[in-house]
Amino acid sequence: MEDRETRKEARQERELVFRSMTLDDIGTIVQIERESFTAPWSEEAFRTELTQNHFARYMVLERDGTVIGYGGMWLIVDEAHITNIAIRQPFRGQGLGERLLREMMRTASWLGAKRITLEVRVSNDTAQSLYRKAGFYPSGLRPGYYSDNREDALIMWAELDPDPGAADSETAGASETSGGEGQA
Ligand SMILES: CC(C)(COP(=O)(O)OP(=O)(O)OC[C@H]1O[C@@H](n2cnc3c(N)ncnc32)[C@H](O)[C@@H]1OP(=O)(O)O)[C@@H](O)C(=O)NCCC(=O)NCCS
Numbered sequence: 001m002e003d004r005e006t007r008k009e010a011r012q013e014r015e016l017v018f019r020s021m022t023l024d025d026i027g028t029i030v031q032i033e034r035e036s037f038t039a040p041w042s043e044e045a046f047r048t049e050l051t052q053n054h055f056a057r058y059m060v061l062e063r064d065g066t067v068i069g070y071g072g073m074w075l076i077v078d079e080a081h082i083t084n085i086a087i088r089q090p091f092r093g094q095g096l097g098e099r100l101l102r103e104m105m106r107t108a109s110w111l112g113a114k115r116i117t118l119e120v121r122v123s124n125d126t127a128q129s130l131y132r133k134a135g136f137y138p139s140g141l142r143p144g145y146y147s148d149n150r151e152d153a154l155i156m157w158a159e160l161d162p163d164p165g166a167a168d169s170e171t172a173g174a175s176e177t178s179g180g181e182g183q184a
Pocket of ligand 1: 036037084085086087088091092093094095096097098099119120121124125126127129130131133183184
């Protein structure tokens with residue numbers, strides 16, 4: 001008899017798609033941004049990222065054809081900097097944020113990055129727990145980094161696996177900054 005867990009995993013594999021963010025995604029992305037962050041990025045910020053920032057790579061996670069999460073990063077020489085990552089509220093706690101983060105890390109490595117960094121609010125225990133699970137370690141504070149409440153940011157870094165396997169070719173070509181503080 002086929003193992004139920006195996007079938008469940010196989011079904012999840014078929015339903016999940018990682019791909020580059022496009023301009024058509026921005027409406028949905030801004031909705032997720034608003035339900036996820038106290039100082040959400042604007043539509044214009046994402047548009048600028050996708051069209052003018054040649055260092056930027058943004059990807060979305062689709063489940064059954066619907067965008068349920070996204071993440072972005074800047075790739076500069078051999079370092080990647082995660083700008084934001086979010087999963088739509090009803091889909092949280094199912095392992096999808098971790099899948100997305102690991103896909104971003106694989107893509108960054110595939111594009112030549114050796115290390116990856118991010119800032120996270122000192123109060124955001126959930127995200128910090130996710131990052132630690134994925135191999136990030138804390139390396140300092142940026143005092144008063146977040147402009148909405150002057151909260152400190154914890155700086156985290158992770159070393160990237162130099163042989164990440166074949167990253168999805170769709171996600172490897174993702175696009176472009178707003179220049180402001182990141183969400184992640
Ligand atoms: C942070 C976020 C992306 C995590 O996505 P998610 O799909 O809910 O996370 P996952 O289900 O993949 O969980 C992966 C790990 O994250 C941590 N985590 C997830 N939910 C958690 C919770 N409610 N409390 C504590 N840790 C939690 C755990 O370490 C978990 O691993 P475990 O299941 O083995 O314990 C999601 O909560 C989110 O979008 N939050 C709002 C936006 C945000 O804060 N982004 C980060 C900015 S720095």
